[in-house]
Amino acid sequence: MRELAVQDAVGHVLCHDMTQIIPGKFKGARFRKGHVVTPEDVDVLLSMGKRSVYVWEMQPGMLHENDAALRLCALAEGPGCTHKPDIKEGKIELTAAHDGCFTVRSEALLAVNRVPQVMVATRKGNTAVRAGDKLAGMRVIPLVIDEATLDEADAAAAAAPGSGPLCEVVPFCLRRVGIVTTGSEVAGGLVEDSFTPVVQAKLAAFGIEMVAHELPGDDMEDIVAAIGRVREAGVDLVVCTGGMSVDPDDNTPGAIQRSGAEMVTYGAPVLPGAMLFVGYYADGTPVLGLPGCVMFAKATILDLVLPRIAAGIRLTRGDIVAYGEGGLCLGCEECHYPICPFGK
Numbered sequence: 001m002r003e004l005a006v007q008d009a010v011g012h013v014l015c016h017d018m019t020q021i022i023p024g025k026f027k028g029a030r031f032r033k034g035h036v037v038t039p040e041d042v043d044v045l046l047s048m049g050k051r052s053v054y055v056w057e058m059q060p061g062m063l064h065e066n067d068a069a070l071r072l073c074a075l076a077e078g079p080g081c082t083h084k085p086d087i088k089e090g091k092i093e094l095t096a097a098h099d100g101c102f103t104v105r106s107e108a109l110l111a112v113n114r115v116p117q118v119m120v121a122t123r124k125g126n127t128a129v130r131a132g133d134k135l136a137g138m139r140v141i142p143l144v145i146d147e148a149t150l151d152e153a154d155a156a157a158a159a160a161p162g163s164g165p166l167c168e169v170v171p172f173c174l175r176r177v178g179i180v181t182t183g184s185e186v187a188g189g190l191v192e193d194s195f196t197p198v199v200q201a202k203l204a205a206f207g208i209e210m211v212a213h214e215l216p217g218d219d220m221e222d223i224v225a226a227i228g229r230v231r232e233a234g235v236d237l238v239v240c241t242g243g244m245s246v247d248p249d250d251n252t253p254g255a256i257q258r259s260g261a262e263m264v265t266y267g268a269p270v271l272p273g274a275m276l277f278v279g280y281y282a283d284g285t286p287v288l289g290l291p292g293c294v295m296f297a298k299a300t301i302l303d304l305v306l307p308r309i310a311a312g313i314r315l316t317r318g319d320i321v322a323y324g325e326g327g328l329c330l331g332c333e334e335c336h337y338p339i340c341p342f343g344k
């Protein structure tokens with residue numbers, strides 16, 4: 001920081017707000033911290049009684065906070081993200097350009113934030129967002145920063161696993177689901193099917209419509225055949241409900257594999273939802289096996305994986321195990337999901 005005569009301050013960055021008071025007319029910050037002094041400002045500053053100001057002198061290789069924020073924005077803003085053209089006090093916010101699953105290159109984000117004097121904060125990744133939702137905010141800490149620090153942030157992101165920008169909104173692309181509701185008590189009409197409507201409603205929120213529905217009972221071969229029939233209906237997602245645990249008649253995980261799906265996981269570190277099955281057919285169609293808890297608990301593993309599934313993002317076993325931290329629903333008396341720690 002340096003004190004300069006007002007006439008010499010043109011092109012330099014103000015270190016503090018400049019309050020102007022015109023009796024009866026105006027009282028407030030006439031110039032804000034971070035403002036770059038222009039030739040036109042000189043007379044205004046002199047008329048405010050200022051003879052000198054405190055500035056950061058702009059040296060070659062230094063960036064103003066607004067330009068530094070633009071560098072961070074270039075690093076963070078991927079497809080489906082947008083930002084307002086005006087930068088306020090060195091900060092840029094990303095918002096969603098359309099509905100979709102918000103994804104973050106988590107390790108790259110960590111690496112960028114480890115670089116001193118830069119910061120990027122995002123909402124939790126792998127969650128559903130709507131057009132206009134706030135996604136991320138970023139800025140540098142000082143008013144003026146060495147350009148090399150931004151180069152360091154770029155290099156940190158590039159060295160982390162994956163590639164491309166830190167943030168992206170992947171549009172929801174799945175449209176047609178086939179639901180296979182297992183259970184002989186349901187097939188026989190002893191118990192009214194209260195599982196399918198729950199799944200239908202959750203999928204409808206992502207624009208996925210049920211176009212085929214089968215109630216095969218509990219027999220392994222019958223379930224395999226039912227899965228085959230819903231697949232023939234031309235679905236881009238198969239969901240099987242019930243029969244996911246350890247009773248002798250719980251055949252769903254085995255039937256899903258017999259139907260030709262490659263298993264990603266049977267089991268997830270999430271409660272409710274430990275008995276989840278995730279797999280994929282050779283053509284890329286995902287198949288989920290949903291345990292009974294999805295029917296009665298408000299928020300479950302289904303809510304955690306659905307944004308990614310609906311966006312056509314292929315899940316790995318690593319993705320599933322990563323749900324463990326935060327994967328315990330606290331069972332609050334009044335459920336506020338998704339505004340709660342579950343899955344975060």
Ligand SMILES: Nc1nc2c(c(=O)[nH]1)N[C@H]1C(S)=C(S)[C@@H](COP(=O)(O)OP(=O)(O)OC[C@H]3O[C@@H](n4cnc5c(N)ncnc54)[C@H](O)[C@@H]3O)O[C@H]1N2
Nearest residue numbers: 181183186192193194195242243244245246250291292293
């Ligand atoms: N001995 C054990 N019991 C349970 C375990 C376990 O590990 N050992 N795990 C528990 C967990 S966790 C869950 S979750 C459920 C898993 O349930 P399933 O997916 O196997 O569900 P079902 O046995 O098929 O059914 C449970 C219950 O829900 C009724 N049901 C099933 N489908 C429908 C439907 N479409 N509409 C209405 N009702 C339905 C069914 O009649 C049963 O009453 O298991 C725990 N138990």
Ligand code: MOO
Nearest residue numbers: 273274275291293
């Ligand atoms: O699989 Mo159960 O779904 O843990 O609650």
